[in-house]
Amino acid sequence: MLIGKHVVFLGGDARQLEVIKSCIEMNAKVSLIGFDNLQSPFSGATQRRLTKKVLSQADILVLPIIGTDDQGKISSVFTSEEIYLTEEHIKALPSHCLLFTGLAKTYLKNLCESNQVNYFELMMRDDVAIYNSIPTVEGALMMAIQNADITLHDSQTIVLGLGRVGLSLARVLQAIGAHVKVGVRKSDDYARAFEMGLNPFYTSELGEQVENADFIFNTVPAVILDSAVLSHSPYDVVIIDLASKPGGVDFEFAKKRGIKAILAPSLPGIVAPKTAGKIIARTMMKLMVENVAEEGNLQ
Amino acid sequence: MLIGKHVVFLGGDARQLEVIKSCIEMNAKVSLIGFDNLQSPFSGATQRRLTKKVLSQADILVLPIIGTDDQGKISSVFTSEEIYLTEEHIKALPSHCLLFTGLAKTYLKNLCESNQVNYFELMMRDDVAIYNSIPTVEGALMMAIQNADITLHDSQTIVLGLGRVGLSLARVLQAIGAHVKVGVRKSDDYARAFEMGLNPFYTSELGEQVENADFIFNTVPAVILDSAVLSHSPYDVVIIDLASKPGGVDFEFAKKRGIKAILAPSLPGIVAPKTAGKIIARTMMKLMVENVAEEGNLQ
Amino acid sequence: MLIGKHVVFLGGDARQLEVIKSCIEMNAKVSLIGFDNLQSPFSGATQRRLTKKVLSQADILVLPIIGTDDQGKISSVFTSEEIYLTEEHIKALPSHCLLFTGLAKTYLKNLCESNQVNYFELMMRDDVAIYNSIPTVEGALMMAIQNADITLHDSQTIVLGLGRVGLSLARVLQAIGAHVKVGVRKSDDYARAFEMGLNPFYTSELGEQVENADFIFNTVPAVILDSAVLSHSPYDVVIIDLASKPGGVDFEFAKKRGIKAILAPSLPGIVAPKTAGKIIARTMMKLMVENVAEEGNLQ
Amino acid sequence: MLIGKHVVFLGGDARQLEVIKSCIEMNAKVSLIGFDNLQSPFSGATQRRLTKKVLSQADILVLPIIGTDDQGKISSVFTSEEIYLTEEHIKALPSHCLLFTGLAKTYLKNLCESNQVNYFELMMRDDVAIYNSIPTVEGALMMAIQNADITLHDSQTIVLGLGRVGLSLARVLQAIGAHVKVGVRKSDDYARAFEMGLNPFYTSELGEQVENADFIFNTVPAVILDSAVLSHSPYDVVIIDLASKPGGVDFEFAKKRGIKAILAPSLPGIVAPKTAGKIIARTMMKLMVENVAEEGNLQ
Ligand SMILES: NC(=O)c1ccc[n+]([C@@H]2O[C@H](COP(=O)([O-])OP(=O)(O)OC[C@H]3O[C@@H](n4cnc5c(N)ncnc54)[C@H](OP(=O)(O)O)[C@@H]3O)[C@@H](O)[C@H]2O)c1
Ligand SMILES: NC(=O)c1ccc[n+]([C@@H]2O[C@H](COP(=O)([O-])OP(=O)(O)OC[C@H]3O[C@@H](n4cnc5c(N)ncnc54)[C@H](OP(=O)(O)O)[C@@H]3O)[C@@H](O)[C@H]2O)c1
Ligand SMILES: NC(=O)c1ccc[n+]([C@@H]2O[C@H](COP(=O)([O-])OP(=O)(O)OC[C@H]3O[C@@H](n4cnc5c(N)ncnc54)[C@H](OP(=O)(O)O)[C@@H]3O)[C@@H](O)[C@H]2O)c1
Ligand SMILES: NC(=O)c1ccc[n+]([C@@H]2O[C@H](COP(=O)([O-])OP(=O)(O)OC[C@H]3O[C@@H](n4cnc5c(N)ncnc54)[C@H](OP(=O)(O)O)[C@@H]3O)[C@@H](O)[C@H]2O)c1
Structure with missing residues (x-):
């Protein structure tokens, strides 16, 4: 009190x-x-x-x-x-x-x-970041559903990063029925993703992994979806970038290639x-x- | 062929x-x-x-x-x-x-x-109705997230009907982290909901059940959310009505009471x-x- | 009262x-x-x-x-x-x-x-059969874990039948991390399994489907795992047969082929x-x- | 190579x-x-x-x-x-x-x-501990099912510790339909458990939490279920202790009180x-x- x-x-x-x-x-x-x-x-x-x-x-x-x-x-x-x-x-x-x-x-x-x-x-606290991942996930869902002409269910979906947001997000996408793959760089994240049925891969192989992606959700705060990677992805992939500005996508290249890539910052305050x-x-x-x-x- | x-x-x-x-x-x-x-x-x-x-x-x-x-x-x-x-x-x-x-x-x-x-x-086929429940669910999610200032996660959520749409919907809402209750009228639906952890109740008790609801999703094609029921619900509940027109809500009464109730028909063709x-x-x-x-x- | x-x-x-x-x-x-x-x-x-x-x-x-x-x-x-x-x-x-x-x-x-x-x-009631499916599933899990030298997680697992027991069972096996396929014969069961991410197939193709199975759980009350089908399955598959006596397996053939097949009746009264x-x-x-x-x- | x-x-x-x-x-x-x-x-x-x-x-x-x-x-x-x-x-x-x-x-x-x-x-590696949590969980399930006369489904179940084993275990128990509560001591573990719907509490309140428990699974390598705590638990609770020897239970006191408490070490090599x-x-x-x-x- x-x-x-x-x-x-x-x-x-x-x-x-x-x-x-x-x-x-x-x-x-x-x-x-x-x-x-x-x-x-x-x-x-x-x-x-x-x-x-x-x-x-x-x-x-x-x-x-x-x-x-x-x-x-x-x-x-x-x-x-x-x-x-x-x-x-x-x-x-x-x-x-x-x-x-x-x-x-x-x-x-x-x-x-x-x-x-x-x-x-x-906002520096781990617990707050985890709590905030919840409205962030719901915002990301909403944006993905709004921006695609297919369902998340039965889609080929990639989540990049298995941190506070990535873990929450991957779990929910899987529960909705997406075929989720998770890109990580640490062996313990790889193991946790495997345990949770989240089909891990190492981000070093990102190029090959995006080849049949319908959706990519990024939580890595680094330009990981660069031109080299994006040139492997289908034209009709939908990318939702959650990483804080400037995000994890080469947006200019994405635009040139006709890929829909959306930077979606500050979702908790917006959606909930x-x-x-x-x-x-x-x-x-x-x-x-x-x-x-x-x-x-x-x- | x-x-x-x-x-x-x-x-x-x-x-x-x-x-x-x-x-x-x-x-x-x-x-x-x-x-x-x-x-x-x-x-x-x-x-x-x-x-x-x-x-x-x-x-x-x-x-x-x-x-x-x-x-x-x-x-x-x-x-x-x-x-x-x-x-x-x-x-x-x-x-x-x-x-x-x-x-x-x-x-x-x-x-x-x-x-x-x-x-x-x-469209008379059971299998088609089940397949169509999938984009319907994603549309319902999107509308709920757009129309509330809280998350589905940790919310008190009611799904009315455990038919082709209701089952798919209740499952996904639960997976997202909502506290889901399902209103049914058949004892085998009650049992299935119990087995799936979906906290069933009989729609005859709907009045008491809505008292602390944050979200209500309706799939029952009958005016089940009538004035008697709605007068028990909180003012800030969000109702997403999926039943085919004219829906399952007394919309006029809802409006009078200041309740947000949205009729959301034909979602599959719209969202996916x-x-x-x-x-x-x-x-x-x-x-x-x-x-x-x-x-x-x-x- | x-x-x-x-x-x-x-x-x-x-x-x-x-x-x-x-x-x-x-x-x-x-x-x-x-x-x-x-x-x-x-x-x-x-x-x-x-x-x-x-x-x-x-x-x-x-x-x-x-x-x-x-x-x-x-x-x-x-x-x-x-x-x-x-x-x-x-x-x-x-x-x-x-x-x-x-x-x-x-x-x-x-x-x-x-x-x-x-x-x-x-026992003729649908709701009782669904309630009883719950202890049945837990009994089946127990028997599978006892009888295999691998985990259910990451295993190739088949569930035959998507009735009262089959649905409960398939859902839980999936949640534990098995790669579940469900054998059905009705198009609406096929659709429901698809919606739930349970990878359906028609039992008419059972022969090909068992080829890389680690576990098969049967709920179909008919000899569906006959010699023709079993001759396609690996030697080290573990079969848990839940169907009421005489079960759904050609046990004699299974034994000849060295396959571990276990008839597991009346589980609710035994395990819970x-x-x-x-x-x-x-x-x-x-x-x-x-x-x-x-x-x-x-x- | x-x-x-x-x-x-x-x-x-x-x-x-x-x-x-x-x-x-x-x-x-x-x-x-x-x-x-x-x-x-x-x-x-x-x-x-x-x-x-x-x-x-x-x-x-x-x-x-x-x-x-x-x-x-x-x-x-x-x-x-x-x-x-x-x-x-x-x-x-x-x-x-x-x-x-x-x-x-x-x-x-x-x-x-x-x-x-x-x-x-x-065995000192984090990834190996996570991989090993998988067969550990299945062993724990098996032991719980064998040792209780009720189902895990709809039971009041406590998991102590949200480390490598605890997280895997709590997730699976929840999926099977148990009402899971998780005892933690760090605020970020609390937040993660909340996000996953795992009803966290701080282990400082363990005494009150065990009062209606049907099952307790322990992964904390310290005698956390001591006589003070156990004296609050029901007589018919089933305790599965996974922590490495000597485990986390005052086994002598448990025995005196008539509580079934089982130390279950080295499960991976045994069950899978x-x-x-x-x-x-x-x-x-x-x-x-x-x-x-x-x-x-x-x-
Ligand atoms: N849009 C929104 O509304 C919203 C809401 C919350 C957070 N965010 C933002 O989302 C991002 C993620 O937040 P968070 O809380 O999840 O952070 P986090 O817990 O630090 O997670 C970041 C993840 O990215 C991985 N990563 C970092 N650099 C990498 C690289 N070069 N290659 C591969 N993986 C890399 C990290 O792996 P390691 O563990 O190996 O470093 C970690 O898994 C942040 O930018 C945050 O500001 C946005
Ligand atoms: N908005 C959209 O985009 C969209 C998409 C698909 C479907 N729909 C509509 O959504 C509704 C549900 O579709 P569905 O395929 O799920 O139908 P359904 O399988 O027939 O399910 C309807 C459910 O409502 C229950 N019900 C009917 N009357 C009731 C009453 N008076 N009291 C309590 N429960 C009652 C039924 O229970 P019993 O089994 O006991 O009868 C059943 O569980 C239909 O109106 C359909 O046209 C809308
Ligand atoms: N071991 C135990 O402890 C235990 C406990 C409970 C029940 N059981 C037994 O388990 C069995 C299943 O029980 P249940 O309540 O799940 O019954 P159910 O609801 O009738 O399910 C049986 C399933 O088998 C399918 N099926 C029947 N004949 C088939 C065939 N020739 N080919 C393909 N599929 C076929 C049915 O499909 P259709 O819908 O297309 O007919 C249905 O999906 C029964 O024998 C029951 O006695 C055992
Ligand atoms: N039975 C088997 O077959 C089997 C298999 C694998 C592992 N194990 C054993 O199971 C135990 C757990 O393994 P693990 O890999 O999950 O270890 P872990 O990742 O270190 O997890 C241990 C958990 O216990 C918590 N904890 C430790 N001391 C505590 C205390 N005094 N009060 C409250 N919480 C406390 C830790 O919280 P903090 O993060 O706050 O420290 C952590 O969440 C170990 O003893 C291990 O040897 C047994």
């Missing part, structure tokens, strides 16, 4: 609302900064302005999932004001205050480290914003409770 | 192209009527006009999936001409000629029966036209070969 | 104990005949002798799963006495009395029919007697409640 | 035969030491005695899966002679020679290291010796080819 703890939210998007809701439910004292346009305000939370005073009373400070930009700008979809997080603000935080964000860019990282602020980057918000809320709550409790013990 | 057999196609849509292709591959002599605007004409098939002469030489006559209308009009997306199938045409067919269509309305049925023409309705065409081609070929062979034996 | 109803049990084996338990729980008045050696007697049930008097007061009479033999002999593992069910006994039953058994042989059938006794044969008992109890309770209620309405 | 390479086998059990077969197929020159009682000798391999001469001509030396004992004794089921591997033997090996075994005890490890012999321990042999052969071949090729490049 977070009874008596003061949690300050500084900006964010729809996903943050789930976190605010959870904090209120856990009896924290909640302050919101940069949420003045919120359509249905929370009973149990107080709107405030960004001042050193407020921050000096924070036990927990929650920044947006995307942190700040390189100038310290905080983005919030719920305000029209510009908000900047400065060194002064950070210095105002009490020493026991915990800071939560999704990903910390250099600016924020430096600020925290030089001022000894204990910060948590949620509420689930995406809950994933963050759940993990943040767990971390808050664990770390605040620890604090308590130390005092 | 169909060597030497004369197959005449009379109208149709994209799905028919797969059947034409298959007939050519099986060495039939192929005539096309009502295909004059075909973009890439088939080598191996001859374009013809609708005459009694051509029909009198047909071993097999293939009508569109949707047959004729009640005046005998043949629809074809590949011609701008109007084509009508009359009693004269039917009388011109040799007595051994087989007629294939998807569904025969009364007009066509009467014509065939009063003239002793042996006809096959593909090529697969839908292949399903028809494969079944038609099988029937042709079986029945022509028999004929052969009799001669 | 069975409040006030008098249920008389006449013999049976361990599976009947679950039924007795259920009747007591539903507040029936329970009489037991042929249970004098019961180790832990039921509180809530009365031991009796077989008399016309008792029977004349029965609302429901429950015979063993295997009914009577052709002389009317009732088998019971819980008594050392010989018990016979005669026409006199049947005549003593009140006209509204319902009789339950697993399977009625000619003797019992005739008795019931000539005396207008309303009887239920549980408690589950097998519950299946019967659940179905019998449902039927009793439904039919007794109906009775009630009529009176 | 291993053309021209000299592979020397020194002892072993049935699993080694698959390796020998593979080496012959890959055109290696094969010498066998300690295989004089082999029932069906390999054409393509030569029986030899253990001499320094033979070893001095070896490119690859293959020891038994279990290596040597602490005195250097080599066990072989195919000879009645006693064979010892001494420092002299190791010194005789050419410097490029590769040594393969399953697990190297201190004696062998020291010998190899002090003489700079390049050795490979197969041929598959177990192939796993080793496949991995060894891969390593030989990779490492011999490298050698070749260096020369």
Whole structure:
């Protein structure tokens, strides 16, 4: 429980609302900064302005999932004001205050480290990446079904990468009835894919493997579907590229060859914003409770 | 094989192209009527006009999936001409000629029966309905993912009906990670659902069952989701109604209550036209070969 | 509920104990005949002798799963006495009395029919066959694992028949990682197997299909694995024959050829007697409640 | 390929035969030491005695899966002679020679290291552990089915540990229809189990979790099912302990409480010796080819 703890939210998007809701439910004292346009305000939370005073009373400070930009700008979809997080603000935080964000860019990282602020980057966590693989998979399914004139069922389907996303994806495609092959580079991934009936191959042989592919789903963050590989694939293959920008496909070559290749980033927030918000809320709550409790013990 | 057999196609849509292709591959002599605007004409098939002469030489006559209308009009997306199938045409067919269509309305049925023409309705077949359940399921998935802000995974999901579509659908939803419950009315369907881990209930208890539903997929061709039932469901449930028109939902009531309910007919041709065409081609070929062979034996 | 109803049990084996338990729980008045050696007697049930008097007061009479033999002999593992069910006994039953058994042989059938006794044969029901397929499958798995020196995973496995047992079995073998092919003879079974990824073939081609089989599971109650077929199979194939006696294998030929073929009847009672008992109890309770209620309405 | 390479086998059990077969197929020159009682000798391999001469001509030396004992004794089921591997033997090996075994005890490890012999321990590899999880799972299934009077289907089943064995096992139990819960201690394992529908819990709460368990499968190599936990479990739970000796159960307490708890070590070699042999052969071949090729490049 977070009874008596003061949690300050500084900006964010729809996903943050789930976190605010959870904090209120856990009896924290909640302050919101940069949420003045919120359509249905929370009973149990107080709107405030960004001042050193407020921050000096924070036990927990929650920044947006995307942190700040390189100038310290905080983005919030719920305000029209510009908000900047400065060194002064950070210095105002009490020493026991915990800071939560999704990903910390250099600016924020430096600020925290030089001022000894204990910060948590949620998107760097393995568990969060696995939870996020779930809406990612559903988004990938949707895109594949929208973009092909055949079914996934009974199709020749390749999944590249057996990491957090790849494993979830390959399993679901198999369950839908696709003939799945998985491209990996480690022998233990090869063995796991074999155990799961996922027909592994080593990505070193990718050229031959794509020859009769109907669908290719990429999760490898490297240009693995380059011109050499694509020149072996059928013209009517559908490629869904999930790897973060710039993706894993030579898109220019694909276009020239008439291959449909689609870069599909940020699917969780698009296909299932509420689930995406809950994933963050759940993990943040767990971390808050664990770390605040620890604090308590130390005092 | 169909060597030497004369197959005449009379109208149709994209799905028919797969059947034409298959007939050519099986060495039939192929005539096309009502295909004059075909973009890439088939080598191996001859374009013809609708005459009694051509029909009198047909071993097999293939009508569109949707047959004729009640005046005998043949629809074809590949011609701008109007084509009508009359009693004269039917009388011109040799007595051994087989007629294939998807569904025969009364007009066509009467014509065939009063003239002793042996006809096959593909869409009445159990196997075709099962094959078609596959693209139907993928279309339903796509619509559910598009229309909800949560994932199917970990959702409370109800499938109504465990027939040809319902069984395929429930299985896939379960594999994706939904908590699936299946509404049935026969004790053997109940038992099969139990065996497959699909948490059956009898549709007589539908009211209580919908209380915490996130998704409801309906395959029952009867207004089963009526106002009495819908008044028990959450406001934010997403309903995908697959049953043929008018569907199984009291749409007016759903709208009043603010429930998202979507009628989603004819999915196979929409989400996977090529697969839908292949399903028809494969079944038609099988029937042709079986029945022509028999004929052969009799001669 | 069975409040006030008098249920008389006449013999049976361990599976009947679950039924007795259920009747007591539903507040029936329970009489037991042929249970004098019961180790832990039921509180809530009365031991009796077989008399016309008792029977004349029965609302429901429950015979063993295997009914009577052709002389009317009732088998019971819980008594050392010989018990016979005669026409006199049947005549003593009140006209509204319902009789339950697993399977009625000619003797019992005739008795019931000539005396207008309303009887239920549980093992003839589709739902019971499906429920029983579950322990049957687990028994078949166990026997296959015991009898081979390779894993089911990654094996070439054939399931013959896609009926109540075949469907359950094929699904589980596939989930364990076997490469499953299913032999069927109906086009809709073929389609369903295809939809489920079970690689169907028609049993007319069985000879070619067995050529590289590691395991064959038979559920077809006909000698389908005859010498002609077996002469195509590898020597080290393991055959588990589930079909009721005499099974579906030419065992003599198999032995000559050195093939391990095992007839495995009555698995539910062997591998999971408690589950097998519950299946019967659940179905019998449902039927009793439904039919007794109906009775009630009529009176 | 291993053309021209000299592979020397020194002892072993049935699993080694698959390796020998593979080496012959890959055109290696094969010498066998300690295989004089082999029932069906390999054409393509030569029986030899253990001499320094033979070893001095070896490119690859293959020891038994279990290596040597602490005195250097080599066990072989195919000879009645006693064979010892001494420092002299190791010194005789050419410097490029590769040594393969399953697990190297201190004696062998020291010998190899002090003489700079390049050795490979197969059982330490992640991929081998995953491959071996497959026959382990089938053995565990078999034992569970044999030892319970209910089905796995619809049972309350707990799997402890989501490592190489735990993941394979939980997946299969779920597919068979058990209600599976998985006990883990890492948040990413928790997330993966959630994604796979495996209902995770933290092992810190094990006590409450076992309360309605029908089956518990343990893969955690620590006494996790201690008296405190077992005192919460039902009397009729069936425990299958897969962890290597001494296992994860307080067996004495279990016995006192009347709980059936079975330690089931070394399942792969017992339930599927041929598959177990192939796993080793496949991995060894891969390593030989990779490492011999490298050698070749260096020369
Ligand atoms: N589109 C979306 O909505 C969305 C959502 C989530 C994640 N993502 C993105 O998807 C990608 C995968 O995410 P993840 O969480 O699955 O990451 P991950 O767990 O690190 O998986 C990446 C996989 O790619 C493999 N890989 C990396 N480089 C490779 C190479 N050169 N050749 C062959 N395989 C290689 C890795 O293998 P090793 O283990 O051998 O390195 C691993 O299997 C990331 O770019 C991530 O940002 C996108
Ligand atoms: N949207 C699309 O793209 C698409 C594609 C294919 C099919 N469809 C349509 O989907 C529907 C289902 O097709 P199908 O092939 O699955 O048909 P089906 O095999 O006949 O299945 C219909 C199911 O509904 C049950 N049912 C019927 N009336 C009921 C009632 N009053 N209460 C409870 N259950 C009832 C049936 O149970 P019993 O067995 O007990 O009768 C059966 O399980 C049809 O309307 C079909 O035209 C739509
Ligand atoms: N060993 C045990 O413990 C155990 C437990 C339960 C049942 N059984 C036995 O297992 C057998 C199957 O039971 P079930 O409940 O699954 O029966 P079922 O539902 O009737 O299934 C039998 C299957 O065999 C097929 N078949 C029948 N004759 C055939 C033939 N000549 N060629 C090809 N296929 C043929 C049927 O196809 P069609 O639909 O085309 O006829 C059907 O798919 C029965 O003998 C039953 O007594 C044994
Ligand atoms: N019976 C057989 O035939 C057979 C066959 C193969 C293997 N085995 C044995 O089975 C065991 C598991 O093998 P494996 O390959 O799956 O090993 P593994 O991959 O290391 O898995 C062990 C699992 O146990 C967990 N664990 C360890 N200590 C724990 C603790 N104190 N509390 C909670 N969880 C704990 C580990 O979690 P962390 O990741 O958090 O450490 C991991 O998930 C080993 O003892 C192995 O020798 C037996």
